[in-house]
Amino acid sequence: MNHSFKCRTSFLCVTGKNILSRAQMNHSLLNVGLHPMQRCLLIFLAVTGVSFLSGLSLTSASEPIAIKVGKILTCSDNPEMPEFIADGVILIRDGKIEAIGAQSDIAIPEGYQVVEHPEGFAMPGLVDCHSHVGGTSDLNEMVYPTNPELRNWDQIVPHNQRLKFAIAGGITTVCFIPGSGTNMGGFGTLMKTGPGTLNEVIIRAPGVLKIAQAGNPERQTGEIGSGRMGMNYVLRQQLLEGQMYVRQWDDFENGLAPKPEVNLRLEYFKPLFRREIPVAVHTQQYQVVMATIRMLHDEFNLKILIDHGTFDAYHLGEELAKRDIPVIVGPRGFWLDREVGQMTGIVAEYEKRGVKILGVNTDAPVIPQEDLSFQATMAVRLGWSDERAIRGLTIEPAKALMIEDRVGSLDPGKDADIVISTGSIIDPRNYVTQVFINGKSVYDIKVDKRLF
Amino acid sequence: MSVRQLKFFAASQKPRLLTLLCSLMFAVLLLVANPSSADAQTLYRAGQVITMEGTTFSPGAVLVQDGKITAIGDSIDGGEATVVDFGDQATIFPGLIDAYSQAGLSNATRDEPTDEVTPNFSVANAIDWNSRSLAQALANGTTTLCLTPGTENVFAGRATIIKSSAAHRNVVQTDAGLVANLTSDPTRRNQSRQRPDSIYMRQPTNRMGVVWILRHNFHSAINKPDSTDSLNSLRECVNGDRKLFVVSRTAPDLETALTLADEFGLRPILVGGQESYRVLDLLAAKQVKMILTTVPTGTTSGTERTEICLNRAGLLADAGVDFCLSGDDLRVEAAFAVRHGLDHDQALKAITITPAQILGVADQVGSLAVGKNADFIVLNGPPLEFTTRIEAVVVDGQIVFGTNPQN
Secondary structure: OHHHHHHHHHHHHHHHHHHHHHHHHHHHHHOOOOOHHHHHHHHHHHHHHHHHHHOOOOOOOOOOEEEEEEEEEOOOOOOOOOOEEEEEEEEEEOOEEEEEEEOOOOOOOOOOEEEEEEEEEEEEOEEEEEEOOOEOOOOOOOOOOEOOOOEOHHHEOOOOHHHHHHHHOOEEEEEEOOOOOOOEEEEEEEEEOOOOOHHHHEEEEEEEEEEEOOOOOOOOOOOOOOOHHHHHHHHHHHHHHHHHHHHHHHHHHOOOOOOOOOOHHHOOHHHHHOOOOOEEEEEOOHHHHHHHHHHHHHHOOOOEEEEEOOHHHHHHHHHHHHOOOOEEEOOOOEEEEOOOOEEEEHHHHHHHOOOOOEEEOOOEOOOOHHHHHHHHHHHHHOOOOHHHHHHHOOHHHHHHOOOOOOOOOOOOOOEOOEEEEOOOOOOOOOOEEEEEEOOEEEEEOOOOOOOO | OOHHHHHHHHHHOOOOHHHHHHHHHHHHHHHHHOHHHHHOEEEEEEOEEEOOOOOEEOOEEEEEEOOEEEEEEOOOOOOOOEEEEOOOOOEEEEOEEEEEEOOOOOHHHHOOOOOOEOOOOEOHHHOOOOOHHHHHHHHOOEEEEEEOOOOOOOEEEEOEEEEOOOOOOOEEEOOOOEEEEOOOHHHOOOOOOOOOOOOOOOOOOOHHHHHHHHHHHHHHHHHOOOOOHHHHHHHHHHHOOOOEEEEEOOHHHHHHHHHHHHHHOOOOEEEEOOOHHHHHHHHHHOOOEEEEOOOOOOOOOHHHOOOOOOOHHHHHHHHOOEEEEOOOOHHHHHHHHHHOOOOHHHHHHOOOHHHHHHHOOOOOOOOOOOOOEOOEEEEOOOOOOOOOOEEEEEEOOEEEEEOOOOO
């Protein structure tokens, strides 16, 4: 696992940019009027080049696939990629998206298995930033308030029963994290929901650090940390220890200090303090989110994502927007303001205040994993915009988790995680008909039992 | 009548005190009168001798001296040896070996409740030789047992290999390896939040904690050379000088055991393996040795819930994984495995020579060959037939259970 940790972090920090630039390069190539076959060849070369660079063992896909679909929602940030494509086609090869565009623009090369959904919608696989159903239920190690030594990828059960339902709801990526029973629950894993070996389903491990700032980890016995001041104290002490440790190693690697001793307990702080992975902060209520912003972001300069951000915390929207901090709201998406007696949609309030990386979560199994899209539906009902909601299920959480180079949108070079549904998934009358993960069909209601 | 038969006679009948005393006196007299009696030979005969060395003799005979096999074949000239003939219908089969057992260890003795890391604790001096469980093991034909500490601690302690015969109290190997538990079992008693000062308020309270305690201690053992005795034990596992048994049942736990094996350079023997059929490729690729405990046939629940796969052993065999079967009645375990798909001959190996090899005692037990211990069972039919009865059990050349046909 150490090996995969190294491999994956280096993939993220060293070659991640290459992938993006190459994907964009493909894109510009697509628009200079090349013959479709030439385009495909170039794309193929670029994609294989990327896979070589990143050192990932791609599943040797059986045969390439072309999905013809009535409408594509790309969720792409690339200005040259349209938001919607009518009568589109997506070419998949070696588990990655090879090309995407209108059927009139892209010829399907020979040897591609053609999947047709003339009435269907295609969108990127959904991403949930907060899930506890990726494996066994070993969520909280309840003795010490801070547990930076703990990790949860040993508990993963790939494609387990609850993840099969998740796929039926369109979820292809989850952030599987420890619980909020202690202030620092341990390191979580970013993983695909589909079948495969442990190494095949893991996107990144360690994926995030789980911190619970308040509102659950309060100690019930005679230790520091029953109140907010105490919890902030133990968190700060632990982070200081980690920061010192990583600084010693940074100094050593820059030739400024002798080699420090390996402290296994603090090892995973390295990618954290080097800003290669974020902290998923269980934080809710105004005061607590304020403490999160001040301590974790301003003081320790960590990448963070506000996970929950509920109750009246949206009043801090401007502060969060100023710092580009992602907010992944829920699963309680509304706030009944007692002073004015008004029902307020929390996501819409964050949007109003300028928060850009904005999404929803389930905290599965608090809300069943497959219900993620309903969280967005509720937020739209309470004032969020339709288009932002689709992005808030896909590319925005991918950005919050820092894996937008692999998932979250339909762009050439990204993982072929594609959800086909009967219409916009924000409308709860629509449902998922087929799901591809890494270019393989993992759920198809024509073949499998419909689960959701 | 030889000394051994006399002792058997004394032990198996319900003699009046006088008879017993007389017999003992006679035995002592014999010993004094004939100093070479220790070299006396016994020739055991039966309709069939299955050696588990690839040959079966019918009829067959085993010549025994000093508890060791000195000759084996279809017809042996025993010379002046005492002949014990079990008859044409009898089958002599190697004594069965249980590579993971807690027979003779009561609940109070097999787990240390005050600490999670007790690698220097040993079951060797905690064995209740007169326990019902050991007597039952013997009656079921299990002649060699690897006794292991329980599953309540992460590093539970050291195993001991013994012969099941209470009369001999024969310890084959006092220190047979370290037992670690990569399950949720060590968390069971640690979850009280009401007693902060209690010994029960400690890591681990879930699997993340179990994994951390394993990693932390192996890391310390490797990186802190001047460390404590208990870390020295772990270092011996890393260096390959000590066997390491890792108990794991669920697929993720089995996989984690191998992840940690890679991280610290360990060669664990995996024990349990209920969901091993879900990670067959991995187990085969890593050439893991496994001790399979009884397949749960009812519903399992809680944190150790496992899927049920009745043909687990057959699938492991097909995948090329080296495994043995463990359980209270090994013939039943083997028959069950064959019933659901395991090859018959492989099942016989899995309760005799394979566990001996996995435990590293195949030079002494596990099959019938010249130079090996004379441990065998006498059956009145094929070994895995449900109706087959164990007529006698011989340990170190002596009948310690059942009827001597010569009396």
